[in-house]
Amino acid sequence: VKQENMKSIYKPFFTTREPWSHAGLGLTIVKQLIVSYEGEILVKPNSDKGTTVSMYLPVVEDDYANMLPKPDEFYVEGFNANILLVNDEEVVRTVMFELLKQLGYNVISFKNINSALQFYRNNLPGIEIVMLDENLKQEDDYELYTAFKEINSDADIVVLKADGSSSNVDESINYINKPVSLDKLNKVLSKVLIR
Numbered sequence: 001v002k003q004e005n006m007k008s009i010y011k012p013f014f015t016t017r018e019p020w021s022h023a024g025l026g027l028t029i030v031k032q033l034i035v036s037y038e039g040e041i042l043v044k045p046n047s048d049k050g051t052t053v054s055m056y057l058p059v060v061e062d063d064y065a066n067m068l069p070k071p072d073e074f075y076v077e078g079f080n081a082n083i084l085l086v087n088d089e090e091v092v093r094t095v096m097f098e099l100l101k102q103l104g105y106n107v108i109s110f111k112n113i114n115s116a117l118q119f120y121r122n123n124l125p126g127i128e129i130v131m132l133d134e135n136l137k138q139e140d141d142y143e144l145y146t147a148f149k150e151i152n153s154d155a156d157i158v159v160l161k162a163d164g165s166s167s168n169v170d171e172s173i174n175y176i177n178k179p180v181s182l183d184k185l186n187k188v189l190s191k192v193l194i195r
Contacts, residue, residue: 003045029102029182030055036183081128081193085109086116086144087160092133096160096180100131103186113144121151129192133160145173156192 034041039057083105087093100107110116130148148155158174176188
């Protein structure tokens with residue numbers, strides 16, 4: 001890593017390679033994971049020997065039995081579950097696509113709401129979760145939620161929501177507040193899948 005690139009290495013989509021060959025999310029995701037475990041990542045460039053990346057995680061001294069997840073903290077990996085991702089913002093859609101893939105999900109993404117609804121209608125029961133963004137410009141999230149529920153009354157819907165936003169709050173909608181972390185995404189999706 002060149003010294004002039006150091007300030008950008010953790011930024012999503014930053015790459016020094018051809019844009020089509022890499023998403024530029026590797027270090028972004030690694031840093032999120034390390035920080036979520038209260039660790040630290042250090043990158044030291046050295047033009048003679050290459051770059052050294054060091055990751056530090058805290059030592060756990062607690063009893064391992066107390067560390068096991070409680071029933072409401074249970075996580076599952078994606079198990080190849082299919083998620084229909086609908087978001088009209090390309091950057092957000094791409095980041096969410098990459099995060100979901102990191103968690104082991106199969107992701108089908110759409111920019112256009114009508115195309116997503118048609119795909120959903122034609123591919124039931126193959127979609128386990130529909131993920132929408134409250135900021136979809138075409139319709140508000142509650143109307144979209146209703147449109148998917150009209151196709152499948154048992155649809156599991158997850159809505160990305162700005163923290164503190166005042167959009168419609170419906171107890172049957174699973175919300176994830178932005179900004180989204182891998183841990184937060186995994187918790188919500190795991191709860192949806194194990195119901």
